[in-house]
Amino acid sequence: MFSRLELKVPLIIASGPGGFGEYAKLDDFPWEYVGAYTLKTVTYNQKCGNLPPRMYARDGYMINRIGLENPGIEEFLSTLKNGEYDHLFEKTKLILSLGGDDYQEYIEVTKKAKPYLGRFAAVEYNFSCPNVSKGGLSIVTDMIEWQSLLLEIRKELPDTFLIAKLGIEGGFIENFAEKVAQAGWDGVTVINTIRGLMFNDDREMLLGGLSGPNLLPITARAVYEVRKKLPDIYIVASGGVYREEDAEQLLKVGADAVSIGSAIFQDEQVIFRIGKHVLEYLKK
Numbered sequence: 090m091f092s093r094l095e096l097k098v099p100l101i102i103a104s105g106p107g108g109f110g111e112y113a114k115l116d117d118f119p120w121e122y123v124g125a126y127t128l129k130t131v132t133y134n135q136k137c138g139n140l141p142p143r144m145y146a147r148d149g150y151m152i153n154r155i156g157l158e159n160p161g162i163e164e165f166l167s168t169l170k171n172g173e174y175d176h177l178f179e180k181t182k183l184i185l186s187l188g189g190d191d192y193q194e195y196i197e198v199t200k201k202a203k204p205y206l207g208r209f210a211a212v213e214y215n216f217s218c219p220n221v222s223k224g225g226l227s228i229v230t231d232m233i234e235w236q237s238l239l240l241e242i243r244k245e246l247p248d249t250f251l252i253a254k255l256g257i258e259g260g261f262i263e264n265f266a267e268k269v270a271q272a273g274w275d276g277v278t279v280i281n282t283i284r285g286l287m288f289n290d291d292r293e294m295l296l297g298g299l300s301g302p303n304l305l306p307i308t309a310r311a312v313y314e315v316r317k318k319l320p321d322i323y324i325v326a327s328g329g330v331y332r333e334e335d336a337e338q339l340l341k342v343g344a345d346a347v348s349i350g351s352a353i354f355q356d357e358q359v360i361f362r363i364g365k366h367v368l369e370y371l372k373k
């Protein structure tokens with residue numbers, strides 16, 4: 090039995106581009122259209138991320154190799170307890186994104202976060218970051234082990250709205266989503282960035298994750314295939330949403346909510362435009 094995420098607008102800020110809520114500092118951030126805000130992935134240990142260059146954009150693609158820079162779960166929870174995120178909780182629902190380097194770290198990060206999860210609308214597990222040498226995307230390469238991890242997390246968090254963030258690499262995404270559903274999770278976010286390689290203007294090579302408008306057809310196909318296989322699972326569509334029509338297309342093919350990622354770097358008012366359009370479309 091799947092549950093639904095109740096959002097005032099089915100528009101979610103993607104994990105990463107929104108950082109740890111830095112946009113709350115802007116006076117005119119369109120909060121009325123933000124259904125939920127996903128924090129940047131927090132891993133068991135602190136991560137300093139990769140050395141520069143870390144980002145580059147051209148021709149509708151953006152590549153990043155940030156490498157999941159984050160303070161680690163202990164430090165994150167202490168700032169949470171100190172009230173650092175209270176202003177964000179007042180503005181919208183928050184989704185916590187968790188990750189780890191291996192099976193055990195996913196379990197440990199879950200146990201550490203568990204006492205504080207009542208404040209979050211959902212927890213999204215990052216099973217698809219292409220920019221780390223351990224964990225991330227590689228966690229799904231052993232399907233048997235990954236399935237047992239999904240079951241163990243569900244057992245640990247029986248009442249939490251659980252979302253698995255899946256990429257398109259390593260197999261058919263709808264088959265991964267089926268495993269998520271079989272483990273009793275509520276939803277999936279499809280997709281994450283895709284492994285790519287670009288040279289920047291200084292001819293430096295960046296091995297990282299691609300995001301940007303060119304991902305849209307891939308995201309649309311992923312949503313379509315997951316919805317076809319799993320009529321009831323909650324689907325967050327992430328990848329390539331830059332315009333009002335992009336969000337509409339993804340809802341049409343089966344997404345329950347759309348996620349805005351790198352588009353926010355260009356202009357945060359994209360949330361206002363897309364959020365307004367989504368509400369109008371859903372009223373029709």
Ligand SMILES: Cc1cc2nc3c(=O)[nH]c(=O)nc-3n(C[C@H](O)[C@H](O)[C@H](O)COP(=O)(O)O)c2cc1C
Pocket residue numbers: 103104105106129130151153155157186215218254280281282299300301302304327328329330348349350351352
């Ligand atoms: C700079 C940057 C950092 C990101 N960091 C994370 C992260 O910490 N966790 C995560 O699950 N996804 C992360 N992502 C992936 C985004 O959440 C999103 O899935 C991806 O960018 C595709 O969406 P877009 O085309 O709308 O940007 C990051 C993306 C970018 C561009």
